[in-house]
Amino acid sequence: MLQTSSNSAAQSAMPYHEFYRDNFEPRNHYRPMWEHIRRTGQNELAEKAHEAHLAMHTDGVTFTVYGDHEEGIERVWPFDLIPRVIPASEWSQLEAGLKQRVRALNMFLKDIYHGQRVIKDGVVPAELVYEGKDFRREIRDIDPPHDIYTHISGVDLIRNVDGRYLVLEDNLRTPSGVSYMIENRIVERRILPEFFAQYRVRRVEHYPALLLQALRHLSPRGKDQAEIVVLTPGIYNSAYFEHTFLAKEMGVELAEGRDMVTKNNVVYLKTTHGLRRVDVIYRRIDDDFLDPLCFRSESVLGVAGIINAWRAGNVAIVNAPGAGIADDKAVYAYVPDIIRYYLGENSILQNVPTYQMSNAEDRAFVLDNMEKMVVKAVAESGGYGMLMGPSSSPSQRAEFARHITRDPRNYIAQPVIPLSRHVCYLDGELESRHLDLRPFIIYGEDIEVVPGGLTRVALTKGSLVVNSSQGGGSKDTWVLAE
Numbered sequence: 001m002l003q004t005s006s007n008s009a010a011q012s013a014m015p016y017h018e019f020y021r022d023n024f025e026p027r028n029h030y031r032p033m034w035e036h037i038r039r040t041g042q043n044e045l046a047e048k049a050h051e052a053h054l055a056m057h058t059d060g061v062t063f064t065v066y067g068d069h070e071e072g073i074e075r076v077w078p079f080d081l082i083p084r085v086i087p088a089s090e091w092s093q094l095e096a097g098l099k100q101r102v103r104a105l106n107m108f109l110k111d112i113y114h115g116q117r118v119i120k121d122g123v124v125p126a127e128l129v130y131e132g133k134d135f136r137r138e139i140r141d142i143d144p145p146h147d148i149y150t151h152i153s154g155v156d157l158i159r160n161v162d163g164r165y166l167v168l169e170d171n172l173r174t175p176s177g178v179s180y181m182i183e184n185r186i187v188e189r190r191i192l193p194e195f196f197a198q199y200r201v202r203r204v205e206h207y208p209a210l211l212l213q214a215l216r217h218l219s220p221r222g223k224d225q226a227e228i229v230v231l232t233p234g235i236y237n238s239a240y241f242e243h244t245f246l247a248k249e250m251g252v253e254l255a256e257g258r259d260m261v262t263k264n265n266v267v268y269l270k271t272t273h274g275l276r277r278v279d280v281i282y283r284r285i286d287d288d289f290l291d292p293l294c295f296r297s298e299s300v301l302g303v304a305g306i307i308n309a310w311r312a313g314n315v316a317i318v319n320a321p322g323a324g325i326a327d328d329k330a331v332y333a334y335v336p337d338i339i340r341y342y343l344g345e346n347s348i349l350q351n352v353p354t355y356q357m358s359n360a361e362d363r364a365f366v367l368d369n370m371e372k373m374v375v376k377a378v379a380e381s382g383g384y385g386m387l388m389g390p391s392s393s394p395s396q397r398a399e400f401a402r403h404i405t406r407d408p409r410n411y412i413a414q415p416v417i418p419l420s421r422h423v424c425y426l427d428g429e430l431e432s433r434h435l436d437l438r439p440f441i442i443y444g445e446d447i448e449v450v451p452g453g454l455t456r457v458a459l460t461k462g463s464l465v466v467n468s469s470q471g472g473g474s475k476d477t478w479v480l481a482e
Contacts, residue, residue, distance in 0.1 A: 013161040015418035017432065018084060029085050029480065032198040037430075045425050049081050052191050061183045063468055064238040077180055078473035080424045083188060083195065084435070084455045091479045094157070094165060094439065095449045097348030100339060102153050102441050105172065105326045107342040109149040113140055113322060123341045124334050128358070131409050132331065133379040134173070134324030136287060138294050142311045145218040149320040152211070153441040154178075154454075157349070159420035166417070167349050168436060170327040170335070171381065172319060174284050177454040178207055178440050179242035180474055185452070188476040200481040202451035207440065208249035211282075214444025215250075218316035219279040227276060228252040229260070229269060231283040233301045238469065243284050257285075262305030265312040280316045281306070287321050329378040329412045330356060352417055357408040366413040367404065370397045373413040375404070388464065390416055419464055422475070424457060434458040436466050437477065451479035 019030050026034040037045065053076065061077040086094075111118050112129055119126045129135050154175030156168040185204050189196060212228070219226030232243040234256050247254035253269060260278065261268050268275035283290060289299040294307040309315045325331060333354040336347040355362040355373075366373055370389050377385030387400045404411045419434035426433070439453035455475040456466035466472040 013418070015434065016159050016161055016163040016420040018159075018420050018422040018435075019082075019432075020423075029087050033082075033085070033195060036194065036198065042425075042428065042430070045081060045430075046428055048191050049425055052079055052081060052187050055187045055190060056183070059183065059187075060241070061180070061187075062241050063180075064236075064240070077183065078459065078468065079184055079187060080426070080457055080459075080473055080475050081188075081192065082423050082425055082430075083476040083478050084422055084437070085199070085478045085480065086452075088480050088482045091451060093348065095451075097165075098153075098155055098439055098441050098449050099447045100343065100345065100348050101155060101167070101170070101335065102150055102443060102447055104339040104342045105153075105170065105335070106148060106150045106443065108338050109320070109323055109326050110147050111342075112325065113142065118338065118341060121341070123337050124331065127409075128328075128330055128334075129325060132325045132328045133410075134287065134322065134328055136295075136322035136325075138307065139311075139320075139322045143313075144310070144320045145220065145313075145316045148218070148443050149323045150326070150441075151214060151218070151318040151320070151443050153443070154438045155441065157437045157439065158352070158417055160417055163420070165349060166352050167332075167335070168352055168417075169329060169332060171438070172327040173286065173324040174319065175438075175440070176239045176242055176284075177438055177456075178450075179245040181440070181450075181452060181454045181477070182207060182245075184454075184474055184476040199478065201478045202481055204450055204452040204477075207442075207450050208246060210442050210444075210448055210450070211246070212250040212252070214442050214448075215252075215280045215282060215316075215318060217444045218318065220313055220316065221277075221279050226279045227269070228280045228282065229278050230254045231260075231281050231285060231303075232256060233285045233289070237284070239284065246282075257300065257302045260303045260306075262303060262309050265305070265309045265314055267303060267306060267309050267315045278315060280318065282318045287324060290317075290321060324379070329354075329376050330358070330409065333412070352414050355413040357404050357411040357413065362413075363404065363408055367401055370401065370413075372416060374416055375400050375411055375413045377403075378410055378412060384469070388416075391463075416464070419458070419466070422455075422457070424459070424473075424475075426459065431461070433461070434464050434466065435475070452477040 057076045062074050064074050118124050150172050154171040157165050158168050215228050216223035216226040230247040267278040269278050285301050288296045289301040291302050291307045292299045293304050310317050339347050355366050357363045373389040375387040421432040424433045435457045437453050440450045442448045455477045457473045458466045459473045
């Protein structure tokens with residue numbers, strides 16, 4: 001079982017502050033920004049915040065929240081003016097750690113869908129893989145183009161009380177948020193150009209070009225002839241803005257499953273001029289709904305026969321079906337072992353300590369200490385299927401205890417890590433809020449980490465939940481040039 005003494009100490013310590021030192025003096029890389037804010041005053045910030053909201057509204061930058069009702073509520077993307085700044089030396093270590101992690105997870109996926117050496121050698125328990133909701137037996141022995149499964153990854157990072165970055169979770173199925181990262185930068189440049197005048201900030205706006213280059217690299221007919229489609233579940237999906245944004249920025253077709261058909265293991269797009277062959281599909285729908293002939297037969301969102309076309313090597317699917325088992329939150333605990341096994345290296349970025357509910361000793365400890373834990377369903381995302389122990393009620397803890405006892409493989413638990421904080425401009429005041437960081441990694445001819453990412457902010461005072469679906473917001477993320 002995991003040791004808890006250091007975790008208890010961490011919970012009682014003050015969270016790391018990104019902006020301030022312990023004496024509330026700005027850190028060196030924030031000093032030019034802080035001096036500008038002091039000179040101009042908060043009245044100007046109020047005007048800028050209003051302009052930013054109007055810009056997001058005018059540009060149609062929205063997301064959809066689903067609650068107890070079937071119909072979602074569309075909202076303007078919540079954006080905070082004060083950017084997060086990451087020095088170049090700090091970013092270089094993050095970049096190396098992210099590349100290492102994605103490379104190893106890709107090798108893990110290739111292995112478990114082929115020889116399964118990692119299981120035979122006892123590195124990862126067989127039952128952990130075979131009982132995983134996102135392990136797809138249907139795709140065993142399929143060879144994706146260039147052996148790439150994890151084309152697009154979003155790895156969630158937090159900082160502990162010492163300021164050390166930790167990986168909170170991996171997102172390898174259909175990671176979202178990159179369009180908001182870009183829109184944050186566009187609005188920030190438009191509204192606060194004077195901030196940028198004092199810094200050399202690396203670009204994030206070239207992400208669609210990097211993605212397009214990676215997608216073309218996968219084309220079975222060669223990159224010069226590549227016909228690419230973004231496959232969306234449709235306008236009611238919470239990330240539909242992002243689907244349309246990326247298709248438009250890359251200059252490729254946005255299509256729903258009903259707009260495509262397979263013939264003789266080749267995928268075609270229906271057009272007014274007839275059928276047009278498709279080489280690469282950037283799918284934004286889950287595996288379950290991707291192919292009714294292979295997965296859920298009642299699905300009307302996917303394309304019948306797409307998996308056979310993929311198996312035949314006639315189309316590339318991004319991310320590869322079955323990639324979700326590598327971001328299963330129970331498998332996550334083994335990623336440091338996976339990195340050592342495939343790369344012969346120690347992890348550059350460490351995990352948050354994780355308790356496996358399928359382990360009887362871990363389970364007993366967590367059930368006795370649920371008020372100190374974050375409990376997560378292993379295949380959920382967006383802040384759903386999660387219990388925040390310190391803010392939970394006895395009845396909520398009892399309900400999760402029943403879920404864990406009934407299906408322990410489906411849950412993990414982690415000690416509460418006090419997320420780092422950052423200054424935000426909220427309701428006319430500068431206040432500190434908790435945040436995390438989701439950098440985006442593209443695996444094409446090489447592995448590229450976009451210098452920045454989506455900084456998500458828990459806008460509710462004291463909250464540690466940063467997901468936009470749960471009331472969180474965002475910041476522009478600046479990586480400084482050397």
